[in-house]
Amino acid sequence: MSEAQEQTPSNGNGLRRRLLTIVGIVVAVVGLAWFAWWYLESRNYESTDNAYVAGNIVQITSQISGTVVAINAEDTDFVPAGKVMVRLDPTDADVALGQAEAQLGQAVRQARTLFANNEALSAVMAERKSQIASAQADLDKTREDLARREKLVATGAVSREELQHAQTAVTNAVNELAAARSNLAGAQEQLSSSRALTEGTTVENHPGVQQAAARVREAYLARVRCDIVAPIAGQVAKRGVQVGQRIQPGVPLMTVIPLGDVWVDANFKENQLRNMRIGQPVVLHADIYGGKVEYRGRVVGLGAGTGAAFSLLPAQNATGNWIKVVQRVPVRIALDPAQLKQNPLRVGLSMEAEVEIRDASGPLLANAVRTSPVQSTTQLDVQAEAADALVNRIIAANNNGKVDTAKRGAQVKTVPQKKHGLSRI
Template sequence: MSEAINNTPSNGNGKRKKALTLLSVAVLLALAGYVAYDKLIGSKHESTDNAYVQANVVQITPLVGGTVRAIHADDTDYVKAGQPLVSLDPADARVALEQAESQLAQTVREVRTLYANNSTLNAQIKLREADVQRAQTELNRLQADAKRRAPLVETGAVGREEFEHVQSQIKAADSSVAAAQSALSAARDQLASNQVLTDGVPAEQHPNVQRAAARVREAFLALQRTELPAPVDGWVARRSVQLGQRVAAGAPLMAVVGLQQAWVDANFKEGQLNHLRIGQSAKLVADLYGKKVEFDGRIVGLAAGTGAAFALLPAQNATGNWIKVVQRVPVRIALDPKQVAEHPLRVGLSMNVDVDVSDQGGKSLVDTARPSASVETKVHERAEAAADADVDRIIKANLGRAIKTAPRAKVNG
């Protein structure tokens, strides 16, 4: 029995030593696995959970002031580009347009008068030239008559009184010639003055007509702008406008969010940016759908500064005690439109982002500039074309030409 008691401690030490050995081996294996994972996989990925969905949020603001008479869309509604959202009272704008159209018609007729006066003034010049020629002929006749009678005065064949009468007629004729020449000169100056107003351009391109036409376009567009269309496809959000409200130009009424072109701003730590490159692929998971839905993305750009730099109250690191805080910089990641259409996202949703940085062939985020994204709307082009058509109709109708014109463009209201 004493022998059994003496063997117990040595057996316990052996088990302890074996356990410690196994634990050491496990730790070494785990450390080796971690090192292997970091070298083979971890070092080739940069990830962050500080990422959020962004999209174009288009503010709907009126270009003219007015009273709201109709609201055609509400929060959460989906609208297409060009679909009316808000209607303002068009009465004042319609009256202004009618006044501008009447002024344009009157201006066209006045300009036509200027061009017609050229022919009238040309006819007057010819009349004045005939007057000059007639007066000069009469003067020449009287001078020839006086020349014939001058020798007869000495012989007494012609009385001196008669001869003096002829001389008086010559002076009167000479005055008539001078007056006719002055009238001719005045007619020519009047024609030249009128031609200054008409030369070089047809009547429809005359500056007076163009100025009146610009006023018509301005009034026409003001009337068109009483209808606020959706500039892009998207969902209505933040509607604040109410019926009967008097709104000023530029006041925000609602917003249209274009979720079809959503992207993700992933806020990576500054130490992670060194491995990121333009064009690197990324895998994204939204908390909304969980890991069952994975989005494919691609790095397209880097913000110009950290989030703290653009904060409402930026940090003042040069004052007082200072504690270093690792900064984050937004990196823009484009999403696959097909995946976004299949699994819609919303602005501000959280995302988990994992970027494969194994491909270092792309340009550095700070060494390249992303091409400017083309964002435009064409919903306002129709109003401009309609304004031009209205101006063209009025000009042609008042030029007195037999030209077939298109039907008058329909205006709002």
């Protein structure tokens, strides 16, 4: 056997050992690199693709019943706050408002009559007191005449007949004084009864006027509410109302969604929440845009329970055949409004969320008390102010132009109502 033949197996074994060594080194390097990457980066992030866009879905409903005569918004339309979206037939509301206005005017005039009666009865009281004083003076005079004649009757200077006339005059004067006092008592009783109807009030804040004013406000608001307005600005969706439809209060007609105020609900597994805290930064991607659009957000809250706990049919785990299922907890993620304006999202879209949990110093649960409303609208304030202005004008028109708004607690403010089609304001 030659020398070359003897060295061939040993050369093959050495090559194999070198290859195994190289492979081992590569595997070790890759493993170390992966461990370093996991230790320095990967373990500081938690991600999920079980995330969806959520937002405020504002239902548009009517506050009164009525028949739809116009629809001014369609699905996908943008509507500003205050835009008339649905208009109801105002005929019945106009009639009711006219009746309420007439009743308020009549109530004001009746209240004025009560106060006028007080003044008239006060004048009668003064006259009755004057009559009593006059009757008392007459009685004193007749008594003096009677006393003088009684002294003269013994001397014969005064006849018995004259004495009887003097006595009769005294009796008549006593009766007249009693009648005057009785008239004064009757007038006093009438004045007390009349004042009881107006005591502590003015024409403007008299209970009868206030009751009629409340009816005017109610009728005016019913008239204004024939125009159903958008409480907030947003996109229209789910329009279900049709022209000619008879609607009832509280029935959803359509929805308005403010797409500039949406957030993401990411459902993380319970074992992913160990180091997740409020305030941590989040990177998100939407399936609708793919990886080319990146959203920056932050964790604003962790759910108070798992999704299963709030389901319609909660799981019953007290059974013999129990299988543990990893639960998920919704985590709310706020988005940057500027990014939403540039790349708008729709409610319900799928998202991928990756939370950086490196800094776990934030709170696990929200502990700050909210001091401002989550949502609010001022559209109904205008209606109330305009109703007060209408009431004030009716009172002034039936009270010689006088209205005391300070005592009534109303605000006199002329509010244009062209958009509601009201010619009264």
